[in-house]
Amino acid sequence: MALKDFYEDKRYVQSRIAIIRVAAILVFLFLLAGLWNLQVLQGGYYKELAEKNQIRSITLVAPRGKILDRNGQIIVDNRPSFTLSLMREHLASLESSTALLASGLNLEEDFLKSQVEKHRRQPSYLPIVIKEDLTPADLAFIESHRLEFPGLDVIRQPRRFYREGQLAAHLLGYLGEVSEKQLETEEFRYCKPGDFVGKAGVERVYNRTLTGVDGQKRVIVDSRGREVAVLDTVEPTPGNDLRLTIDLDIQRAAENGFGEKGGAAVSLDPRSGEILSLVSRPAFDPNSFSSRISKKEWVDLINDPRKPMQNRAIQSRFPPGSVFKIIMTIAGLQEGILKPGYADYCSGSTVLYGRSFACHKKGGHGTVDLHKAIVNSCNVFFYRLGQKMGIEKIAYWAHNMGLGQKTGVDLLGEDTGIMPSPEWKKRVLKADWYAGETISVAIGQGYVSLTLIQTARAFGGFGTGGIFKTPHVVSVEELKRWGLTPDFSTEKQFTLDEQTFQIVSRGLWGVVNEWGTGRRAAVPGFDVGGKTGTAQVVGREAQKAAVGDKKAEYEDNAWFVGYAPIHSAQIAAAVFVEHGGHGGESAAPIIHDMFQVYYDKNNKPGGPPMQISMK
Amino acid sequence: MFGKTALYAKDFDWFIVLLALAIALIGVVEIHSATQYDRAENFYLKQIYRILIGLFLMVVVMSIDYHALAENVPYLYAASVVALVAVLLFGRSVSGSKSWISVGFFELQPSELVKVVVVIALARFLCEIRSEHLATADILKASAIAGLPILLVMLQPDLGSAMTFVPILIVGLFLGGLRPTWIVGAGILAVLAAGAGWYNLKAYQKERIYTFLEPERDPRGHGYHSIQSKIAVGSGGFWGKGIGEGSQTRLGFLPERHTDFIFSVVGEELGFAGAVTVLLLYLLIIWRAIQIAQTARDKLGIYLTMGAVSVLLFHILENVGMVVGIMPITGIPLPLLSYGGSSVMATFMLLGLIINVRMRRYVN
Numbered sequence: 021m022a023l024k025d026f027y028e029d030k031r032y033v034q035s036r037i038a039i040i041r042v043a044a045i046l047v048f049l050f051l052l053a054g055l056w057n058l059q060v061l062q063g064g065y066y067k068e069l070a071e072k073n074q075i076r077s078i079t080l081v082a083p084r085g086k087i088l089d090r091n092g093q094i095i096v097d098n099r100p101s102f103t104l105s106l107m108r109e110h111l112a113s114l115e116s117s118t119a120l121l122a123s124g125l126n127l128e129e130d131f132l133k134s135q136v137e138k139h140r141r142q143p144s145y146l147p148i149v150i151k152e153d154l155t156p157a158d159l160a161f162i163e164s165h166r167l168e169f170p171g172l173d174v175i176r177q178p179r180r181f182y183r184e185g186q187l188a189a190h191l192l193g194y195l196g197e198v199s200e201k202q203l204e205t206e207e208f209r210y211c212k213p214g215d216f217v218g219k220a221g222v223e224r225v226y227n228r229t230l231t232g233v234d235g236q237k238r239v240i241v242d243s244r245g246r247e248v249a250v251l252d253t254v255e256p257t258p259g260n261d262l263r264l265t266i267d268l269d270i271q272r273a274a275e276n277g278f279g280e281k282g283g284a285a286v287s288l289d290p291r292s293g294e295i296l297s298l299v300s301r302p303a304f305d306p307n308s309f310s311s312r313i314s315k316k317e318w319v320d321l322i323n324d325p326r327k328p329m330q331n332r333a334i335q336s337r338f339p340p341g342s343v344f345k346i347i348m349t350i351a352g353l354q355e356g357i358l359k360p361g362y363a364d365y366c367s368g369s370t371v372l373y374g375r376s377f378a379c380h381k382k383g384g385h386g387t388v389d390l391h392k393a394i395v396n397s398c399n400v401f402f403y404r405l406g407q408k409m410g411i412e413k414i415a416y417w418a419h420n421m422g423l424g425q426k427t428g429v430d431l432l433g434e435d436t437g438i439m440p441s442p443e444w445k446k447r448v449l450k451a452d453w454y455a456g457e458t459i460s461v462a463i464g465q466g467y468v469s470l471t472l473i474q475t476a477r478a479f480g481g482f483g484t485g486g487i488f489k490t491p492h493v494v495s496v497e498e499l500k501r502w503g504l505t506p507d508f509s510t511e512k513q514f515t516l517d518e519q520t521f522q523i524v525s526r527g528l529w530g531v532v533n534e535w536g537t538g539r540r541a542a543v544p545g546f547d548v549g550g551k552t553g554t555a556q557v558v559g560r561e562a563q564k565a566a567v568g569d570k571k572a573e574y575e576d577n578a579w580f581v582g583y584a585p586i587h588s589a590q591i592a593a594a595v596f597v598e599h600g601g602h603g604g605e606s607a608a609p610i611i612h613d614m615f616q617v618y619y620d621k622n623n624k625p626g627g628p629p630m631q632i633s634m635k
Numbered sequence: 636m637f638g639k640t641a642l643y644a645k646d647f648d649w650f651i652v653l654l655a656l657a658i659a660l661i662g663v664v665e666i667h668s669a670t671q672y673d674r675a676e677n678f679y680l681k682q683i684y685r686i687l688i689g690l691f692l693m694v695v696v697m698s699i700d701y702h703a704l705a706e707n708v709p710y711l712y713a714a715s716v717v718a719l720v721a722v723l724l725f726g727r728s729v730s731g732s733k734s735w736i737s738v739g740f741f742e743l744q745p746s747e748l749v750k751v752v753v754v755i756a757l758a759r760f761l762c763e764i765r766s767e768h769l770a771t772a773d774i775l776k777a778s779a780i781a782g783l784p785i786l787l788v789m790l791q792p793d794l795g796s797a798m799t800f801v802p803i804l805i806v807g808l809f810l811g812g813l814r815p816t817w818i819v820g821a822g823i824l825a826v827l828a829a830g831a832g833w834y835n836l837k838a839y840q841k842e843r844i845y846t847f848l849e850p851e852r853d854p855r856g857h858g859y860h861s862i863q864s865k866i867a868v869g870s871g872g873f874w875g876k877g878i879g880e881g882s883q884t885r886l887g888f889l890p891e892r893h894t895d896f897i898f899s900v901v902g903e904e905l906g907f908a909g910a911v912t913v914l915l916l917y918l919l920i921i922w923r924a925i926q927i928a929q930t931a932r933d934k935l936g937i938y939l940t941m942g943a944v945s946v947l948l949f950h951i952l953e954n955v956g957m958v959v960g961i962m963p964i965t966g967i968p969l970p971l972l973s974y975g976g977s978s979v980m981a982t983f984m985l986l987g988l989i990i991n992v993r994m995r996r997y998v999n
Binding site: 030033034037041048050051054055056059063070071073240 | 945
């Protein structure tokens, strides 16, 4: 062993060891200081951080209140739904198995990838939503592949369920994610981004009543966000159930009456203003908004030429056609221009202000008294009445009945309708009124354009003797139950002469019951009165020349407005059928269906009401 | 040769071995605690086997007279270089570095074992120099001996492990005698090298240095380790959360908690009291080893012991420092505590060297 046992001087080396020893001690002091700083000086701070690390608050979404009809039947409910989300930390593990996951969930692989990509840029506390509203098959697939996809999480949430699908869609409204603009308003201050709120209809107007208070669960999670234990739970408080004035059976009868046709219908109890049914067609399925609706679906709905999102019962106005003749009659009688025994002669047309105005009956109606004028809807009679009365008086009485004004219904986006007057024309069109324009207004054409709800209310108000209530979909009692104050400021009243009431109501009865234009609205045992209306979409010539699809498109719009029983209204309704042809053929049967249901429900047990003899 | 071993048995250093076993035992307990919810593998059991293998290797190393080891070091050195090249060629990549190689039934990190060889090689070279100060040629030769393996490890690339070779050289040169001009020169050179090296660092290496200076700049990415480790250790407080009770550990917030970051688990579960106890055990080993160096029979013994001390000391400084956030993060294990076969075996072999020197301290 050469290395061993030779002489060597190890003093130099040995003396330097002591310096290394000092260095070693310094190293340990350095580490000791680090530990002391971290564990003793800053121990409290880091304890807090450790707690924050592992405690996560999970929102327990409060179910919204149910929406019921006036008899307590559930229209809108909640159902459990499952959302599949992915923990952000597990993105990488998913990327290798997207194909399997996509096929298991019946998703396009590209869709899945884009979904993940979309969420990648969102804040990290939001889980990546893979698929909403899982089917039982999806759930089974996820359960059996738990090990392959460790980061997947199934969250249970209540989801809005509109039991009747498209039925009353516009009335009920729909939900949607609260918008950024809304978040800045007082009304939606309670929301967090991503919350679902009412966006239209009852869901929107009574959003606060229907909205519950979300609960919270504090859980201990591991670094993957998996729940390990529950610390505490604050249960969510469900929203209040809201009872509407709507009668589901009447609503259903009206909806069914439309078939494939577009249009709208409103029925209400004129004694209280309670709306019994409110239909707008074509409709949409509010269920499709209960989850995050895709942009394309939304754009498709908005751009649909048939405008399914428009609530035609309150947001659209239509020329009332002959329906307006009733307003003319009421105005004429109240003004004293029309008197019992008043009659005119119809030769099929008349010349006024140098222009010829035709009646719909070519040969003319001959001698026309007031009752016949209403029942046969004679144009010439009303042209001349209009000329005699003048636009100011027509407008005055129409306004008295709430036409051309908002009714104040507790739904959003109500249109005012147009009841023209010289003042209106000056203000809106910046032009003077021509006397000839009054003649068109007299038969419900020209500028006059009404909403369904205001027309139903006007007829109902007449039927109750001149009290025009504010229509509403939630009753006063129900509003008070939830601490809301009803706003009935649009209520109107005027004294209707007994004579006016008798003549007009009998006329309306005649339209339905005397082989008039509205006989299909008749309900045996229930004295239905009403008036048809037909509004041209295009001129008669174009209509005749049309073929194929255009033929249906150029078909007249049909109205029927009525109430029952005629001596003391309990229910009033307005129906509008797009391209329905004559009001008596397409609109009157819908009134019949609604009134029949109402009559069966309310009058049957007490026996048939008294028949009024008109002759 | 083994016949002589019996003669030395009474000088076997029970003290240092018991200290080492105490640390290793704490390691096993904390590895178990850190991986108790990981049913895939029984890490703590595997660690026990490795400690037993380590003890066996320690006995082997201490049984062979260290002069014989030094005599044969050229073969060991050559084998080491071959192993490191083999890793570069056939190694398995773990988080961007090729530092593992499969040896039959288990995987080895050769760089850990090569450290032992470098300690012996440098000791052998330095002990033959008789002057008070090292000549420039000696310094360059010593640097070359350490430099070749360092270079090969850097190529993996595993800068952290490569760094752990440097203290062997520095301590060796220091003991060998550096002229003041050399120390000043080395200081200037180090600054220049740091500047130049900065441009040659890989992006992730730079990022690690940035995040060391300011972990919060990237709390989910590179700063994550540092922040979570500090939270673990800091939240342990003075007395700790108790074994198996560390939430950071249990809930998986701590990455690499049973390997490089095992000391965070110690800090979280055993608190300041436990962490200082462990540091004290390490200090006693170092202290004892330095004592052995001082009473060593010859310079070879001194260099061997101090080389081993330098490796242990640097690992402790860097690993514990990184866990408490006062050193940058590198992937180097804590001797005896961290889970990992190569590290445990290398550490016991270094202890074997130290005991070897102690057993043969008498000239006759």
